[in-house]
Amino acid sequence: MSTSPPPIPPPEEMREIFRTMTLIRRFEERAAEEYMAGRIGGFLHLAIGEEAAIVGTVSALRPDDPLTSTYREHGQALARGTDPRAIMAELLGRETGICRGRGGSMHLMDVQRAFYGGYGIVGGAVPLALGLAWAARYRETEQVSVTMFGEGAANQGVVSECFNMAGLWDLPIVFLILNNQYGMGTPVERAAAMDDFFPRAAAYDIESWKVDGMDVLAVRAALSEAARLAREERRPACVELLAYRYRGHSMSDPDTVRAAEEKERWKARDPLITFERVLLGEGILDAEGVAAMQAEVDTVVDDATAFAQESPEVPVADLADYVYAEPWNDAARASALVRP
Amino acid sequence: MSTEGKDVTYREAINQALREEMIRDESVFLMGEDIGHFEGAFKVTKGLLAEFGEKRVVDTPITEAGFTGLCVGAAMAGLRPVVEIMTVNFALVAMDQIVSNASKIHYMFGGQVDVPMVIRMPGGAGHQLSAQHSHSLDAMFAHVPGLKVCVPSTPEDAKGLLKTAIRDDDPVIVLESEGLYGKKGPVGGEDHLVPFGQAVVRRPGRDCTIVATSRMVWVALAAAEQLAAQGVEAEVIDPRTYRPLDLDTLAESVRRTSRAVVVDEGWPECGIAANLAAHLYESCFDWLDAPIGRVNSADVPMPYAKNLEQAAIPQPADVVAAVMATLAREVPR
Numbered sequence: 204m205s206t207s208p209p210p211i212p213p214p215e216e217m218r219e220i221f222r223t224m225t226l227i228r229r230f231e232e233r234a235a236e237e238y239m240a241g242r243i244g245g246f247l248h249l250a251i252g253e254e255a256a257i258v259g260t261v262s263a264l265r266p267d268d269p270l271t272s273t274y275r276e277h278g279q280a281l282a283r284g285t286d287p288r289a290i291m292a293e294l295l296g297r298e299t300g301i302c303r304g305r306g307g308s309m310h311l312m313d314v315q316r317a318f319y320g321g322y323g324i325v326g327g328a329v330p331l332a333l334g335l336a337w338a339a340r341y342r343e344t345e346q347v348s349v350t351m352f353g354e355g356a357a358n359q360g361v362v363s364e365c366f367n368m369a370g371l372w373d374l375p376i377v378f379l380i381l382n383n384q385y386g387m388g389t390p391v392e393r394a395a396a397m398d399d400f401f402p403r404a405a406a407y408d409i410e411s412w413k414v415d416g417m418d419v420l421a422v423r424a425a426l427s428e429a430a431r432l433a434r435e436e437r438r439p440a441c442v443e444l445l446a447y448r449y450r451g452h453s454m455s456d457p458d459t460v461r462a463a464e465e466k467e468r469w470k471a472r473d474p475l476i477t478f479e480r481v482l483l484g485e486g487i488l489d490a491e492g493v494a495a496m497q498a499e500v501d502t503v504v505d506d507a508t509a510f511a512q513e514s515p516e517v518p519v520a521d522l523a524d525y526v527y528a529e530p531w532n533d534a535a536r537a538s539a540l541v542r543p
Numbered sequence: 544m545s546t547e548g549k550d551v552t553y554r555e556a557i558n559q560a561l562r563e564e565m566i567r568d569e570s571v572f573l574m575g576e577d578i579g580h581f582e583g584a585f586k587v588t589k590g591l592l593a594e595f596g597e598k599r600v601v602d603t604p605i606t607e608a609g610f611t612g613l614c615v616g617a618a619m620a621g622l623r624p625v626v627e628i629m630t631v632n633f634a635l636v637a638m639d640q641i642v643s644n645a646s647k648i649h650y651m652f653g654g655q656v657d658v659p660m661v662i663r664m665p666g667g668a669g670h671q672l673s674a675q676h677s678h679s680l681d682a683m684f685a686h687v688p689g690l691k692v693c694v695p696s697t698p699e700d701a702k703g704l705l706k707t708a709i710r711d712d713d714p715v716i717v718l719e720s721e722g723l724y725g726k727k728g729p730v731g732g733e734d735h736l737v738p739f740g741q742a743v744v745r746r747p748g749r750d751c752t753i754v755a756t757s758r759m760v761w762v763a764l765a766a767a768e769q770l771a772a773q774g775v776e777a778e779v780i781d782p783r784t785y786r787p788l789d790l791d792t793l794a795e796s797v798r799r800t801s802r803a804v805v806v807d808e809g810w811p812e813c814g815i816a817a818n819l820a821a822h823l824y825e826s827c828f829d830w831l832d833a834p835i836g837r838v839n840s841a842d843v844p845m846p847y848a849k850n851l852e853q854a855a856i857p858q859p860a861d862v863v864a865a866v867m868a869t870l871a872r873e874v875p876r
C-alpha cells in the first residue's frame with residue numbers, strides 16, 4: 204500500500220461524507236438519551252468515535268455491495284441511507300422499525316440497501332459475509348462482500364476458518380477488522396498474541412494492511428483499493444482500522460477500565476473535528492456551512508425521534524409472524540399464541 | 544469473614560462458592576471472558592483475581608470453543624477447571640467441546656479418565672436482549688448423557704450446588720439465571736453442600752403440583768400466591784438438578800394432588816417441561832385427574848419489543864391459568 208496522501212474526493216462527496224459522519228454522531232447521542240429515558244431497552248452499543256471507519260468504508264463501496272456488521276451498527280445503516288426514522292423506531296421497538304421491532308439496536312437490517320444486518324454473537328457474521336461473497340461469484344455479479352468486525356472477534360476460530368476459505372477459493376470479500384483496542388473490558392494486549400491483526404489474514408494469502416481508522420479519507424482510500432482487488436482481480440482483502448470508541452462497551456458498561464488520559468488522547472484526534480478542519484482548509488465548507496449542516500442533521504434526528512415515539516407498538520397478536528417464510532397456521536403458531 | 548445466616552445475593556453466593564473451593568483445593572482454577580480484570584460481565588468473580596492471581600483466574604480471548612476444550616483437556620490431566628461462559632447464548636459456540644468431548648470421554652475410553660470440570664453460565668430472557676441473547680437452552684444440556692445439569696433458583700442453592708459441582712468428578716453444567724443475580728437470601732457456610740438429585744418443596748399445597756425451575760420457581764410462587772387468594776392450594780416443587788433428576792419427590796407430590804403443571808422458560812417443543820411431563824405421565828398415570836399442563840416461552844425466537852417479549856415469556860397469570868385448567872373438571876373449593 205502506498206503511503207502517498209489519499210486522493211481528495213470531489214467537494215460534493217466531501218460534504219456528503221461529513222454530513223453522514225455528523226448524522227451518525229448526533230443520532231447516537233440522541234439514542235443514548237432515549238436509552239437513559241427508558242424508551243430503549245436491552246443493550247445499546249454506541250460507535251461514537253468510530254464514524255470515520257464506518258463512513259470511510261461505506262463511501263468506498265457500491266450501493267449493492269453486501270455489507271455485514273456487528274451489534275454496533277447504527278452507523279452502517281445510516282451510512283447506507285436507511286431512513287433514520289425506521290432506525291430510531293427499531294430502537295424503540297415499534298412496528299414502524301426497520302425490522303418491525305423484532306430485532307432492536309443490535310439487529311438492524313436493510314436488505315434493500317444491501318445492508319445484511321448486525322449480529323450479536325461475536326464472530327458469527329463473518330461466515331455469512333463469506334456466503335454473500337460466494338453467492339456474488341456464483342451468480343457472476345460484480346459485488347464485493349464487506350464485513351466489519353472487532354479485533355476481539357478476530358480471535359474466534361470461525362474467523363480464521365473464513366480467512367482460509369476466502370484465500371483458498373479467492374472469494375470477493377473484504378474483511379474489515381475494526382480494531383478499537385478493546386473487547387468489552389479486555390485490551391488487545393491481554394487477548395491477542397500479536398498487536399496487529401491483519402497479518403493473520405496475510406497468513407492465508409490475503410492482501411492485508413492497516414490504516415488509521417480515525418482518518419475518513421485514509422479509510423476510504425484503503426477500502427477503495429481493497430474493493431478493487433476483490434472486484435477486479437477477484438481476490439480477497441483484509442484491512443485493519445485502528446480506532447477508538449469513546450463510550451463504554453454498551454450503555455450498561457460504566458467504562459472504568461480505560462484510563463481518562465487515554466480517552467482524551469484519542470478524542471484529540473476526533474474524526475469529525477479533524478475532517479471538519481480539512482473541509483475548512485480546502486474551502487469546501489465554511490464555518491457557516493458547517494453550522495447549517497449540523498442544524499439540518501439535528502432536525503433529521505429530532506424528526507426521527509418524534510416519529511419513533513409516536514409510532515404504534517407491535518401488536519402482540521403478531522408475535523409469531525416471521526418465524527417461517529410462509530405463515531404457518533398450525534400447531535407451531537398456535538402454541539406460540541395460545542397458552543394452556 | 545463469615546456471612547453464614549446473613550442474606551446475600553445470588554451473585555455473591557456464587558462468588559463465595561468459587562472462593563471457598565479455590566481456597567480448599569489448589570487444583571481449582573477459573574477461566575472465561577472478562578472474569579479477571581473486569582470481574583465478570585455480571586460481576587460474579589469480583590475480587591477473585593486480586594485474591595488468587597492470574598494463574599488461577601484467567602481472562603481469555605473471545606474463543607469459547609477453544610478455552611472450553613482447553614479446560615476439558617486440563618480436567619483430563621486432573622485439574623478442576625471452572626469455566627465461565629459469559630452467557631448461555633455463547634455456549635453454542637462451545638457446544639462441540641461440551642457434547643462431543645466433555646460428556647463422552649469417561650464413557651468412550653472405558654472409564655480411564657475423569658473430566659472433573661464445571662461450566663457455569665447465565666441464561667434467560669426478560670431484558671429485551673432480543674433473539675440471539677435471550678436463550679434458555681436447558682433442554683439441550685439436559686439431553687446429553689454424561690453431563691450433570693444444575694439449575695439453582697436461590698442464593699443458597701447457587702452456592703451449595705456449585706460447591707458440589709466443583710467437587711464432582713464429572714462435567715457439570717450450572718445454569719444460572721441473569722434475572723436472579725440480584726436476588727437475596729440466606730446461604731450456608733463452607734461445608735454446606737446441596738446434593739445433586741434432591742428436589743425441594745418450595746411451597747406445600749394439596750390441590751395441584753407445580754414443577755418449576757430456575758427463575759420460573761419465582762413465577763410459580765407468585766402464581767401460587769394468586770391461586771391461594773382464589774382458594775386453590777398449589778404445591779411448588781423445584782427439582783434443582785435435571786441430571787440426576789429426583790423423580791420420586793415429584794411423583795410423590797403428583798400422586799397426592801392428582802394434578803400437575805410444569806413450568807420452564809425454554810421453548811415448548813422437545814423441552815424440559817415436555818420431558819418432565821412425560822416422566823410424570825409414566826409414573827403417575829393412574830393417579831392423574833387431568834392432563835398435565837405445560838407453561839413455556841412462546842414457540843418463537845425472542846423478540847426485542849418489550850410488549851412482545853413480555854407476551855413471549857411465562858408470567859404468573861399463565862401459570863394460574865394452567866393450574867385452573869387442570870381443576871376445570873371440578874369446581875375449586
Ligand SMILES: Cc1ncc(C[n+]2csc(CCOP(=O)(O)OP(=O)(O)O)c2C)c(N)n1
Pocket residue numbers: 273275323324325326352353354355356357383385386387452576605607629633636
Ligand atoms: C460468542 C460471543 N462471546 C461473547 C460475547 C459477549 N461480547 C459481546 S461484544 C464482546 C466484545 C467484542 O469485542 P470486539 O470484537 O473487539 O468488538 P467491539 O465491541 O469492540 O466493537 C463480547 C465479549 C458475544 N456476544 N458473543
Ligand SMILES: [Mg+2]
Pocket residue numbers: 353354355381382383384385386387
Ligand atoms: Mg474491539
